[in-house]
Amino acid sequence: MASSEEDGGGNGAVEEKESGKRRRLGALATAWLIFYNVAMTAGWLVLGIAMVRFYIQKGTHRGLFRSVQKTLKFFQTFALLEVVHCAVGVVRTSVLVTGVQVSSRIFMVWFIAHSIKQIQNEESVILFLVVWTVTEITRYSFYTFNLLNHLPYFIKWARYNFFIILYPAGVAGELLTIYAALPYVKKTGMFSLRLPNKYNVSFDYYYFLIVVMFSYVPLFPQLYFHMLRQRRRVLHGEVIVEKDD
Numbered sequence: 135m136a137s138s139e140e141d142g143g144g145n146g147a148v149e150e151k152e153s154g155k156r157r158r159l160g161a162l163a164t165a166w167l168i169f170y171n172v173a174m175t176a177g178w179l180v181l182g183i184a185m186v187r188f189y190i191q192k193g194t195h196r197g198l199f200r201s202v203q204k205t206l207k208f209f210q211t212f213a214l215l216e217v218v219h220c221a222v223g224v225v226r227t228s229v230l231v232t233g234v235q236v237s238s239r240i241f242m243v244w245f246i247a248h249s250i251k252q253i254q255n256e257e258s259v260i261l262f263l264v265v266w267t268v269t270e271i272t273r274y275s276f277y278t279f280n281l282l283n284h285l286p287y288f289i290k291w292a293r294y295n296f297f298i299i300l301y302p303a304g305v306a307g308e309l310l311t312i313y314a315a316l317p318y319v320k321k322t323g324m325f326s327l328r329l330p331n332k333y334n335v336s337f338d339y340y341y342f343l344i345v346v347m348f349s350y351v352p353l354f355p356q357l358y359f360h361m362l363r364q365r366r367r368v369l370h371g372e373v374i375v376e377k378d379d
């Protein structure tokens with residue numbers, strides 16, 4: 135059942151502050167954000183439906199990534215605009231938090247799943263694909279309805295509760311996928327630069343991937359706690375003082 139904010143889902147002072155912010159956001163920026171969020175909701179919905187149809191028709195996850203990869207690559211890469219939105223001040227979100235979130239996704243899509251065909255049928259790939267899809271359908275529909283000032287409470291609730299389980303599940307899917315890629319990367323030496331070479335620099339993608347895996351340890355809790363703070367602010371009306379980047 136959908137009840138809107140106006141039905142009493144929110145808190146008076148917070149709503150007044152929100153609508154003040156919204157007024158300051160120019161009409162053009164709002165129109166762009168509505169277009170962007172509708173397009174992204176539609177894109178991730180198409181991806182979700184394609185995954186369900188694939189699984190029903192084939193009865194296996196093997197080949198699923200291959201069949202949806204074009205849609206995934208397009209919409210996940212399009213999400214780079216989110217960093218631009220923060221940077222130019224169209225949305226009031228930290229460039230750093232959004233940048234880490236988006237760059238880790240882009241990295242997974244292009245430098246892992248796209249580049250290493252041998253791991254595309256891993257269950258962990260399906261795990262992060264399903265998790266991302268549920269997250270993004272919820273998140274972009276939340277932004278869309280919010281901008282239209284008709285936010286059904288269950289979408290708001292889903293946006294600020296699903297992540298509690300989905301975030302660790304997505305991270306598990308991503309880390310297991312990188313882990314599965316390690317033997318192939320080590321064997322082939324892909325994306326690596328060995329000495330001697332004319333630039334006199336060496337780079338080992340295998341060790342780079344290990345560093346990326348370890349970087350989840352300090353970075354993921356920051357994103358998770360950021361979302362927990364947003365949850366308290368939006369669902370319980372707590373005033374949170376955020377540090378500027």
Ligand SMILES: CCCCCCCCCCCCC[C@@H](O)CC(=O)SCCNC(=O)CCNC(=O)[C@H](O)C(C)(C)COP(=O)(O)OP(=O)(O)OC[C@H]1O[C@@H](n2cnc3c(N)ncnc32)[C@H](O)[C@@H]1OP(=O)(O)O
Binds near residue numbers: 236265302305
């Ligand atoms: C080069 C190699 C790099 C490797 C790096 C390795 C390190 C990796 C560590 C990190 C791991 C991340 C793994 C991740 O991929 C796993 C998953 O995603 S699993 C799925 C679960 N995930 C989630 O639920 C999080 C999804 N992501 C997000 O929600 C955002 O990206 C995040 C930036 C985290 C959210 O923060 P934000 O502050 O934006 O939250 P809000 O939604 O509350 O928004 C704040 C205000 O901004 C307004 N806003 C934001 N975006 C829009 C938009 N598109 N349209 C309109 N309005 C927008 C929003 O309404 C809020 O406004 P207000 O303050 O007025 O209420």
